[in-house]
Amino acid sequence: MTSKWDTLLLRAKxxxxxxxxxxxxxxxxKDAGFGLGQVPLKSAPDATTTMVCGFCSTGCGLTVHLKExxxxxxxxxxxxxxxxxxxxPKGWEALTPLAAPDRAVTPLLRNARxxxxxxxxxxxxxxxxxxxxxxQEKHGPESVAFISTGQIPTEEMALLGALAKFxxxxxxxxxxxxxxxxxxxxxYKESFGFDAPPFTYQDFEESDxxxxxxxxxxxAHPIMWERVCRNKHKPxxxxxxxxxxxxxxxATLHVPLRPKTDxxxxxxxxxxxxxxxxxxxxxxxAHTKGYDEFAAQxxxxxxxxxxxxxxxxxxxxxxxxxxxxxxxxxxxxxxxGVNQSHQGVRTAQAIIDLALMTGNMGRPGTGANSxxxxxxxxxxxxxxxxxxxLGGRSFTDEQDRExxxxxxxxxxxxxxxxxxxxxxxxxxxxxxxxxxxxxVIATNTAHSWINQADLFDTLKRLEFxxxxxxxxxxETAVRADLVLPAAGWxxxxxxxxxxxxxxxxxxxxxxAPGHALADFYIFKALAEAWGCADMFERWSSxxxxxxxxxxxxxxxxxxxxxxxxxxxxxxxxxxxxxxPTGQTPTASEQRRLFEDGNYFHDDGxxxxxxxxxxxxxxxxxxxxxxxxxxxxxSSAQWHTETRTKxxxxxxxxYPNVPYVEVSPLDAKKLGLGPNEWVCVRSARGAVVVKAxxxxxxxxxxxxxxxxxxxxxxxxxxxxxxYSRQPAYKGCAVRLERVDELTARTAQAxxxxx
Ligand SMILES: Nc1nc2c(c(=O)[nH]1)N[C@H]1C(S)=C(S)[C@@H](COP(=O)(O)OP(=O)(O)OC[C@H]3O[C@@H](n4cnc5c(=O)[nH]c(N)nc54)[C@H](O)[C@@H]3O)O[C@H]1N2
Ligand SMILES: Nc1nc2c(c(=O)[nH]1)N[C@H]1C(S)=C(S)[C@@H](COP(=O)(O)OP(=O)(O)OC[C@H]3O[C@@H](n4cnc5c(=O)[nH]c(N)nc54)[C@H](O)[C@@H]3O)O[C@H]1N2
Ligand code: SF4
Ligand SMILES: [Mo]
Numbered sequence: 001m002t003s004k005w006d007t008l009l010l011r012a013k014x015x016x017x018x019x020x021x022x023x024x025x026x027x028x029x030k031d032a033g034f035g036l037g038q039v040p041l042k043s044a045p046d047a048t049t050t051m052v053c054g055f056c057s058t059g060c061g062l063t064v065h066l067k068e069x070x071x072x073x074x075x076x077x078x079x080x081x082x083x084x085x086x087x088x089p090k091g092w093e094a095l096t097p098l099a100a101p102d103r104a105v106t107p108l109l110r111n112a113r114x115x116x117x118x119x120x121x122x123x124x125x126x127x128x129x130x131x132x133x134x135x136q137e138k139h140g141p142e143s144v145a146f147i148s149t150g151q152i153p154t155e156e157m158a159l160l161g162a163l164a165k166f167x168x169x170x171x172x173x174x175x176x177x178x179x180x181x182x183x184x185x186x187x188y189k190e191s192f193g194f195d196a197p198p199f200t201y202q203d204f205e206e207s208d209x210x211x212x213x214x215x216x217x218x219x220a221h222p223i224m225w226e227r228v229c230r231n232k233h234k235p236x237x238x239x240x241x242x243x244x245x246x247x248x249x250x251a252t253l254h255v256p257l258r259p260k261t262d263x264x265x266x267x268x269x270x271x272x273x274x275x276x277x278x279x280x281x282x283x284x285x286a287h288t289k290g291y292d293e294f295a296a297q298x299x300x301x302x303x304x305x306x307x308x309x310x311x312x313x314x315x316x317x318x319x320x321x322x323x324x325x326x327x328x329x330x331x332x333x334x335x336x337g338v339n340q341s342h343q344g345v346r347t348a349q350a351i352i353d354l355a356l357m358t359g360n361m362g363r364p365g366t367g368a369n370s371x372x373x374x375x376x377x378x379x380x381x382x383x384x385x386x387x388x389x390l391g392g393r394s395f396t397d398e399q400d401r402e403x404x405x406x407x408x409x410x411x412x413x414x415x416x417x418x419x420x421x422x423x424x425x426x427x428x429x430x431x432x433x434x435x436x437x438x439x440v441i442a443t444n445t446a447h448s449w450i451n452q453a454d455l456f457d458t459l460k461r462l463e464f465x466x467x468x469x470x471x472x473x474x475e476t477a478v479r480a481d482l483v484l485p486a487a488g489w490x491x492x493x494x495x496x497x498x499x500x501x502x503x504x505x506x507x508x509x510x511x512a513p514g515h516a517l518a519d520f521y522i523f524k525a526l527a528e529a530w531g532c533a534d535m536f537e538r539w540s541s542x543x544x545x546x547x548x549x550x551x552x553x554x555x556x557x558x559x560x561x562x563x564x565x566x567x568x569x570x571x572x573x574x575x576x577x578x579x580p581t582g583q584t585p586t587a588s589e590q591r592r593l594f595e596d597g598n599y600f601h602d603d604g605x606x607x608x609x610x611x612x613x614x615x616x617x618x619x620x621x622x623x624x625x626x627x628x629x630x631x632x633x634s635s636a637q638w639h640t641e642t643r644t645k646x647x648x649x650x651x652x653x654y655p656n657v658p659y660v661e662v663s664p665l666d667a668k669k670l671g672l673g674p675n676e677w678v679c680v681r682s683a684r685g686a687v688v689v690k691a692x693x694x695x696x697x698x699x700x701x702x703x704x705x706x707x708x709x710x711x712x713x714x715x716x717x718x719x720x721x722y723s724r725q726p727a728y729k730g731c732a733v734r735l736e737r738v739d740e741l742t743a744r745t746a747q748a749x750x751x752x753x
Pocket of ligand 3: 053054055056057058059060083086087088089090091092221222223224
C-alpha cells in the first residue's frame with residue numbers, strides 16, 4: 001500500500017527533479033524567466049521590471065534590469081511615490097548578496113558525529129516531520145515553537161503561521177518583530193484600538209515641526225530622511241537622542257537627554273502645554289477619552305525637576321514645548337530609542353498623548369508616527385499568526401476564531417484558543433525544559449537576541465533546532481540540527497507592506513542557487529510531508545494566498561479587500577491599506593488615517609494612557625560606570641550582516657572591525673587614543689573592539705553598533721512589561737585598556753568561535 005509518506009517522498013522527488021533536472025530543462029526554465037511553481041515575469045526577457053526593496057521598511061521602488069529574463073542590475077524607480085527615484089547603498093547593492101558563495105544550496109543535517117552534512121530534500125522533510133512529531137508526542141504540542149520574521153513576504157508569513165499552528169498543532173510562535181515593533185503594536189492597540197501607524201510619507205514634507213524621538217533616519221531610513229529634506233516649510237526639526245547622531249546634527253534643536261528619561265521629558269512637555277492651555281480642547285472633547293485624569297497627574301512634572309532628571313537645561317525643555325505649541329502641523333516620529341526600552345510602551349503612548357492633546361492628528365504633516373524597521377514588519381504585525389490571529393484578530397476571541405475557520409474552510413478546533421508566548425518566554429521555556437524543538441525562519445537569533453552568553457547555553461538544550469535561511473553560515477545556522485536552504489528577496493514572489501501601510505510587490509528575477517527553495521514552497525512541501533496539505537489546497541501560489549488574506553482583512557481596520565491583484569499594486573506604485581471593496585485606488589496615492597477623528601475603539605475615541613516612570617533595569621555603578629547604547633552603525637550595514645557583508649561595495653562603506661564610540665573625556669580618563677583596542681566589559685561578558693573617540697556620545701555613555709556579533713554578548717536581558725520587547729539600548733559597562741597582542745588574540749578567538 002502506498003502510504004501518505006510514500007506519496008510525499010514521490011512528490012518531494014518530483015520537486016527535486018523539477019529543481020535540478022537536466023541541463024536542457026534548466027536552461028529552458030531560465031529562458032522562460034521563471035522557476036519552480038512561480039509566476040513568469042510579465043515583461044519581455046530583456047526589459048525591466050519593478051519591485052520593492054527587501055531591506056528596510058521604507059519600501060523603495062526598484063527597477064530591475066533583465067537580460068534573458070534574469071536580473072543583471074537595478075536602479076531606483078523614478079516615479080515610485082515612496083522614493084521618487086532615490087535609493088540608499090543597500091538598495092543599490094540588493095542583488096549582490098544573492099550570489100554569495102556561502103548560500104545554503106542544499107538541506108544540511110547534523111549527523112551522530114556532530115557534523116552538518118548535505119542531504120536531499122526528501123530526507124530533510126522526513127527528518128523535520130519525524131523529529132517534530134516525536135517531540136510533540138512525548139512532551140505535548142506546545143513543546144515545539146517557531147520564531148518567524150519581518151523579512152519574508154506576507155503570503156509566506158501567513159502560510160507559515162497557519163501551517164505551524166493549524167496544521168502542526170504548535171501553540172507558540174513569535175518573530176523578530178518582537179525585538180523591534182512590539183512596543184508600537186501594544187501602544188497603538190491600547191491608544192487607538194488597532195495597531196495602525198497613521199501616516200503617509202508625504203507628512204514628512206508637510207510638517208512645520210518634526211519631532212524625532214529615539215530615531216536616526218539619516219542612517220536607518222535614509223530615503224525617509226530625503227523626504228524630510230524636501231520639506232519646503234523651513235521646518236523645525238527636533239531630535240531627541242542621547243547621541244549627537246547624523247540626524248541630530250541636521251536638526252534645528254537637539255535634545256541630548258539622559259538615556260531612558262524620555263517618559264519624564266514628554267510628561268514635562270505635556271505639563272507645560274497643559275498648564276499654559278496650549279492644547280486643542282475641541283479635539284480632546286470630540287475624539288479622546290481620559291485627558292483630564294492624564295492632565296491631573298502631570299502636575300508633578302514641573303520643569304526644574306524634569307530638566308534635572310533628563311540632564312538638560314530648562315531652556316531646552318522650554319524650547320521644545322514652544323516648538324510644539326507654536327507648530328501648526330506637528331508630526332512626531334519614533335523608532336528604537338523608544339521601543340527598545342524597559343518602559344517603551346508608555347513612552348510611545350506619551351508621544352501619542354502629546355499628539356492627541358495638541359490636536360496634531362489626521363491632518364497633513366501631523367501624527368504620532370512609529371517608523372517600522374524591516375521591509376515587512378508591517379506584514380508580520382497583521383499576518384504572522386503569532387501573537388495575533390490572522391488579520392489582526394485575537395486567538396482568545398471565539399468569534400474571531402470562527403470567522404477565520406470559516407474563511408479558510410477549516411475546522412475551528414485547529415485554531416489555538418490562546419496567544420503565543422513572547423520570544424523571551426519561548427527562550428525561557430527552553431531553559432525550563434518546556435520547549436524542546438525550535439524552528440527559526442529568516443532571523444539570526446544567535447546574533448541579534450539580547451544577552452548571547454545565556455542564549456548559546458539555552459540553544460544547546462534543544463533536542464531539535466531547525467534553521468531556514470539563505471545562508472548556511474549564520475551564527476544560528478551553524479548551531480542547527482537541520483538547515484533548510486531558502487531563496488531570498490529577488491528569487492520569489494509576494495508582497496511587503498511598508499511603514500506607511502503601502503503594499504508593494506516583489507518578484508522572482510533570479511534563480512535561487514542549488515536546491516534552495518522559496519520559503520513558500522518549503523512550507524508547502526512540509527505541509528505535504530506532515531499530512532496536512534489538504535488544509536492548504538487553496539494556498540496554491542503566493543497570489544492565491546494574497547486573495548485569501550484579502551478575505552481575512554475584510555471588515556477589519558486593515559481591510560484591503562478592494563485591491564485586485566499584484567499587477568494592480570505594481571501598476572499603481574503600491575497601494576496603502578485600508579482599501580475596502582468598492583474603493584478605487586489611484587496612482588501614487590497618499591492616504592493617512594484618522595482624518596475624521598474616528599479611532600478604532602468601540603466609542604470611536606482615542607485613549608490617553610500613562611504610568612509612573614520605572615527604575616532602570618541595570619543602572620551604572622562604580623564597577624560599571626558607563627551606559628552602553630546600541631543601534632544602527634551605518635546605512636550600508638543591515639542587522640547581523642548576513643547579506644550586506646557579502647557586497648564588496650558596501651563593505652568599503654563602514655568599519656569592518658567592531659568598534660565602540662567613546663567620548664573624548666572618557667577616552668582621556670583611560671589614556672585611550674583613537675583607534676586603539678579596548679575591552680568593553682559588562683557583568684555578562686567582555687569583548688575587545690576598536691575605540692572610536694567622538695563627540696557623538698556624551699561623557700558617561702558609549703555606543704556599539706548591533707551589526708557586530710560581540711555587541712549582544714554585553715547586553716542585559718530586560719524587557720518592557722507590556723510589549724516584552726527587549727531593552728537593547730541600556731546596560732552598564734566599563735572600558736579596560738588592552739595591548740595589541742591581547743587584542744589580536746581576542747579577535748582571532750572571536751572569529752574562530
Ligand atoms: N542601515 C540600516 N538601516 C536600518 C536597519 C539596519 O540594520 N541598518 N534596520 C532597520 C530596523 S529593523 C529598524 S528597527 C530601524 C531602527 O532605526 P532607528 O531606531 O532609527 O535606529 P537605532 O540606531 O537602533 O536607534 C535610534 C537611536 O536611538 C537612540 N537611543 C538610544 N537610547 C535612547 C533613549 O533612551 N532615548 C532616546 N530618545 N533615544 C535613544 C540611539 O542613540 C540611536 O541613535 O532601522 C531600520 N533600518
Ligand atoms: N544590541 C542590539 N540588538 C538588536 C537591535 C539593537 O538595536 N541593538 N535591534 C533589534 C532589531 S530592531 C531587529 S529587527 C533585530 C534583527 O535581527 P535579525 O532578524 O536576527 O537580523 P537579520 O540579520 O536581518 O536576520 C535575518 C536572517 O534571515 C535571513 N534571510 C533573509 N532573507 C530571507 C528569506 O527570504 N528567507 C529566509 N528563510 N531567510 C532569509 C538572513 O540571511 C538572516 O540570517 O535585531 C535586534 N537586535
Ligand atoms: S532606504 Fe530602505 S527600502 Fe530604500 S533602498 Fe535603502 S534599504 Fe531599500
Ligand atoms: Mo528592527
